Amino acid sequence: MSDTTHQPARKERNAWYEADARLKRRHAADRRLRFYGAMAIIFALGMLATLISTILITAAPAVTQTMVTFDVDVPADAVDPSNPGGAPYQQMLNAAIAKIFPDVDTPREQRQLRQLFSNGAQYQLRDQILADPSVIGSTITITFPLSDIGDQLHKGQIDRNLPSNMRRVSDEQIAWYDVLIERGMISSPLNWGLFLNADSRSPELAGLRGALIGSFYALLVCFLVSFPVGIAAAVYLEEFAPKNRWTDLIEVNINNLAAVPSIVFGLLGLAVFLNFFGMPRSAPIVGGLVLSLMTLPTIIIATRAALKAVPPSIREAAIGVGASKMQTVGHHVLPLAMPGILTGTIIGLAQALGETAPLLLIGMNAFITAAPESMFNASTALPTQIYIWADSPERGFTSRTSAAIIVLLGFLICMNAIAIYMRKRFERRW
Structure with missing residues (x-):
């Protein structure tokens, strides 16, 4: 009789012990997961600190x-x-x-x-x-x-x-x-000569002036080409283009182009701009056009995402008061999406600033001892100048290579910081 009475109680206790054991195992697994995540972050930060400290120590003599x-x-x-x-x-x-x-x-x-x-x-x-x-x-x-x-x-x-x-x-x-x-x-x-001098065979005379001006001209051309073309293409595809297999094919190709290796765009620029159109070799105008081709998919994708983030009620309200489709997009949708568009554009330009492979293929790694006077003169860029100095046998170029890397990283950090600021400053919550 007692066995029959206490049997349900034992089952309840066993079930409670099993549930408690499962709960403890879940909590242990959760703690292990958080520990592994924290260790991964610490490891990543440690490797980043090691990289940056190594570059800084190597670049210190160039100061x-x-x-x-x-x-x-x-x-x-x-x-x-x-x-x-x-x-x-x-x-x-x-x-x-x-x-x-x-x-x-x-x-x-x-x-x-x-x-x-x-x-x-x-x-x-x-x-x-x-x-x-x-x-x-x-x-x-x-x-x-x-x-x-x-x-x-x-x-x-x-x-x-x-x-x-x-x-x-x-x-x-x-x-x-x-x-x-x-x-x-x-x-x-x-060492102000690091910024005021152009390139030289002698490490003590070599500087980044030509590369800085060349990168400025290349990014200027890239922005002037990719920004209006990218926005126009994104607005058409998102707001005006009919949804059919042709637009689907275009969208798939744009997404695929964003993942194409940059050296392919360099080959395209070599074949089209230099060999077919006969444009000047090693000129920032060619480098900017090649970088604009590489940046266009990024700007188009970012612009379309910003346009999709605008609530449909904005479009419906504009059309409801009698605005045309063009007026709705131009006066309401596009201004509200502009912070996201500018953020994507800056990130695309930052990516273009650090590209080396396409610029090497169009000859922007030539030895140029004078800063370019216009975007049509031969020049180098910051990434290609780093590549040239890293390949030089003189030991004095070692510290200058690291210093140039710090300058490039500084520009990239500033551009990304501007993008983050603009996103936070003009962000709207719906």
């Missing part, structure tokens, strides 16, 4: 530039006032260096001594004299960069304690560098 300052005699008989550009500026520099190191008299030592100074010093001296011809016949003070090996020696990137056969500088060059330090002729100002 400053080692400069040397000394006096140079400008003989009146050596410079023709009617043709000052043809004067022997390198000989003037050699004479000034010889005054500082009078004991250096053998050709081998003289060559090693000149290796400490930048090859661009003669052109800087020329520009200084051309800017003020009144200095002819007097002594002027000139400040110019040390060479790549002198710059690395000053920044501690060359270990002077190593044997001479294991470092790039000789014992004599280290001794001459120490003399310059003792006389107070060496300084390390901020």
Whole structure:
């Protein structure tokens, strides 16, 4: 009798224990999932911090530039006032260096001594004299960069304690560098030349000016082409196009184009703009057109999504008061969708700014020593300039490559921040 009475109670207790065990297992699984998610985020943040810190540490030497300052005699008989550009500026520099190191008299030592100074010093001296011809016949003070090996020696990137056969500088060059330090002729100002100079074979003279201007022109062309064309295409497909198999085919192709590798657009630009239309090679106008082809699908998709986000009641209210379809779209729907459209456009332009493959195929990786004066002149862009410097054998380009990467990342972060701000600033909740 007692067994019959207590049997339901035992079943209830067993069922309660089983339910409690299942609940504990679910809670344990939930805790494990949250732990795995947190560990994944921490790992991702750690890898990102490692990447950024590595780039920053590598780029730190490029923040400053080692400069040397000394006096140079400008003989009146050596410079023709009617043709000052043809004067022997390198000989003037050699004479000034010889005054500082009078004991250096053998050709081998003289060559090693000149290796400490930048090859661009003669052109800087020329520009200084051309800017003020009144200095002819007097002594002027000139400040110019040390060479790549002198710059690395000053920044501690060359270990002077190593044997001479294991470092790039000789014992004599280290001794001459120490003399310059003792006389107070060496300084390390901020490296504004990184932004003000164009590209150069010498790391101490290389800068990003040409690449920055080239990227600006390319993005300007990309925006002027892709923004109106992308909005017009999206408005037509979303608001006016009939729903049939042809528009469905167009929509599928647009979605597929957004996933096409960028190098395919570079091949298209090479075949169409350069080979067929004969447009100038390495010009930002061609780069901008290629980038606009790549950006168009992104802008069209973002614009259509912004148009779909506008409530149908807006359209119905406009049509109800007598507005035409064109007036409804132009006066009501499009202005309300513009924040989302601008956000998608900025994100598309940010993606275009970081593209390298299509620009390489149209020749925007050429060695250009002058900044472009227009979008039709040969130029490089920030991604291709990074590619060129990363492929250079000189060690001085290593820090400049990382510095250029930071500049590019800075532009990308700013563009994405603007997109986020515009979305938050003009976002409407329905």
